Amino acid sequence: MKRTVTRRGLLRAGATTVVLGTAGCLGSSSEDEWDIEGTLAVTNAQQYSSPGCSCCGRYASYLRDHLDTTLGETETEDVTDLKRQHGIPSDLQSCHTLVLDEYVVEGHVPVEIIATMLDEVPAIDGIALPGMPAGSPGMGGTKSDTFTVYKLGSGKTGDVYTEI
Template sequence: MAGGASVALSMSLAGCLGGTDDSQWETDDSLAVASATQYSAPGCDCCEVYASYLEEHLETDLDVTVPDDIAAVKREFGVPAQLGSCHTLELDGYVVEGHVPVEAIALLFDDEPSIDGIALPEMPSGSPGMPGEQSEPFTIYAIDDGEYEVFTEL
């Protein structure tokens, strides 16, 4: 991660301290995936909170790992630096970057587009696992071959 990007990530991680209220993201959506791995940033409490949120909606176990170099994981999965967040998921071959609500992940699996995955950049207040309230719609981006465009808004 470039110096500016790691400073931004460090500052963002500081924002995940404190309680969260994921009640606005309660849903009956269930994700029927065969494999689910979350790569979490070291020492990030909101990654743990997001993992708990996601586990409630998975029909399989979530494997959580804390790599030494989270930036290398993001590069491996082709996540553009502009879309980075604190954790990266791999769900049945799709990459899911950040605090993406289950509704957007369900849409990804319902539509099965020919893309690498989706991302909710940074760590917006009120997103699953993050404290605060949602102040504007979340723009979820489709990622494909290092390029990105709007996938959906929630």
């Protein structure tokens, strides 16, 4: 059986190699583990955070270092309504929602995954890393399991964008 090599497959393999190599060298969780070279080329970046959530601020600081533009930050009392407006199903929600140009990014998604999405320009509304997983950017702790990042859009839940 002949296998076809695609750009997406090569990018996914390369990203996995970088993540595993970095994790092995560092031995513990660090936001440096999730860094990329360059910045995210977006014109609009707005983060909506849950009130009093300290990890939202840490994620915003992490993200600011990787943007071509200024990050707007808003604490909103009605995060449920905001997430509903952006079509984020309850089982994919986290503590903050990021709007980057036409895409929505829910939760502590590493910038390397956001960069891949912006590069590929998929026909989706965005991506989500549900919950607040230890070892993800802004959360601290040690990554112990695979992170599953889901696609947002079309009212569907459960379609996997990538795993890291």
